[in-house]
Amino acid sequence: MEKIKSGITGLDEIMGGGIPRNQLVLVTGTSGTGKTTISTQFIHEGATKYGENGVYLSFEEPDYLIKENVKQYGWDLDRLEKEGKFSFIKYDPFHIEDVFEILQSTIKQVGARRVVVDSISALGLHVKDDAELRRTIFNLSVILRKMKCTSILVSEIVSGSGEGKLSRYGVEEFVADSVIVLYYERSHSAFVRAIQAWKVRGSAHSEKIHPYKIGNTGVIVYPHEEAFIER
Ligand SMILES: Nc1ncnc2c1ncn2[C@@H]1O[C@H](COP(=O)(O)OP(=O)(O)OP(=O)(O)O)[C@@H](O)[C@H]1O
Ligand SMILES: [Mg+2]
Numbered sequence: 184m185e186k187i188k189s190g191i192t193g194l195d196e197i198m199g200g201g202i203p204r205n206q207l208v209l210v211t212g213t214s215g216t217g218k219t220t221i222s223t224q225f226i227h228e229g230a231t232k233y234g235e236n237g238v239y240l241s242f243e244e245p246d247y248l249i250k251e252n253v254k255q256y257g258w259d260l261d262r263l264e265k266e267g268k269f270s271f272i273k274y275d276p277f278h279i280e281d282v283f284e285i286l287q288s289t290i291k292q293v294g295a296r297r298v299v300v301d302s303i304s305a306l307g308l309h310v311k312d313d314a315e316l317r318r319t320i321f322n323l324s325v326i327l328r329k330m331k332c333t334s335i336l337v338s339e340i341v342s343g344s345g346e347g348k349l350s351r352y353g354v355e356e357f358v359a360d361s362v363i364v365l366y367y368e369r370s371h372s373a374f375v376r377a378i379q380a381w382k383v384r385g386s387a388h389s390e391k392i393h394p395y396k397i398g399n400t401g402v403i404v405y406p407h408e409e410a411f412i413e414r
Contacts, residue, residue: 184385187235187333190228191221193404197380197389198361205331206384207324209355211338212365216376217397218337220256221365222299223249224401225335227258230268235296235333237263238289239271240282242305246271256401269293279309283326290330298327302337304351317354324358340364349381360384366392368412377410 186201195201202208210218226237241249249271250260263269270293272285290298303320310316327334336359338350349356349364356362362381367374378395380388394410396403 186386188228188233189225190232191224191402191404192400193393193395193406194221194363194378194402196406197378197391197393197404198363198383199380199386199388202333203360203383203385204333205328206360207327207334207336207358208361208363209336209338209350209359210363210365211340211350211355213340213342213367216365216367217395217402218339218365219244219249219301220253220397221363221402222301222335222337223253223258223260224256226269226297226299227253227260227263229297230263236268236293237297237299238269238286238293238295238332239299239301240274240286241271241301242274242276242309243302246273253401256399258401267293270295276309279306283323287326287330290332295330296332298330298332298334300334300336302339303355304337304339307352313352316352320352320354320358356381365395366410366412370410370412375410375412377412378404 185204187204189202229235229237270289310319338355361383364379364381366377376395377392379392392410394405394408
């Protein structure tokens with residue numbers, strides 16, 4: 184199976200050598216763990232280092248906030264957009280039914296090989312009915328596979344929702360081929376950031392929980408270290 188480089192230092196190593204091409208990765212964790220940062224890094228590094236253009240569909244933060252925020256890591260998304268290597272989809276919540284069509288045409292237009300949807304939890308704010316929401320998430324996964332994109336779907340874990348719950352609605356992990364879980368948990372008197380490859384379809388991967396940091400170059404995972412968190 185072909186693997187691509189995520190662009191996140193250390194992440195490929197815990198995933199058994201990279202992200203399987205054309206597959207879907209769920210990146211999940213509680214609020215503020217770094218899901219948007221990891222996702223933006225995947226897109227930025229893809230477009231600047233690996234010749235893979237990207238599309239970012241955000242149901243949460245508006246584009247200017249994400250762009251402003253990631254400037255501190257030296258990522259200039261405006262420039263990538265001008266160079267035609269990247270597109271940020273400005274989502275209109277009143278036209279949810281159009282969003283997948285816009286996604287498909289944007290992927291074609293940019294020639295994107297990498298896509299981020301941040302987050303599918305926020306889809307639930309716009310699609311009220313549970314069955315409809317499941318169908319929507321499933322349809323999204325079908326589109327991304329058909330378009331031959333390697334994609335990150337962001338999901339949220341509601342804190343205190345109990346051990347073993349990987350996503351907001353409990354369906355996200357089933358449409359995804361791989362699941363990466365981010366933790367921000369207590370260890371003695373401080374909080375630590377930790378990351379785990381929960382599943383990687385068709386590949387051996389690390390079964391440990393590893394520390395990661397958000398620093399001035401973005402996210403760095405430490406594949407040779409173990410994190411100790413109180414759960
Ligand atoms: N320069 C920095 N150095 C270290 N940590 C930073 C820096 N900038 C931001 N952070 C950390 O990144 C976190 C936010 O990351 P991000 O927005 O990617 O998380 P998220 O999981 O997408 O959050 P949300 O659930 O709100 O969408 C902040 O809570 C902060 O702790
Ligand atoms: Mg976010």
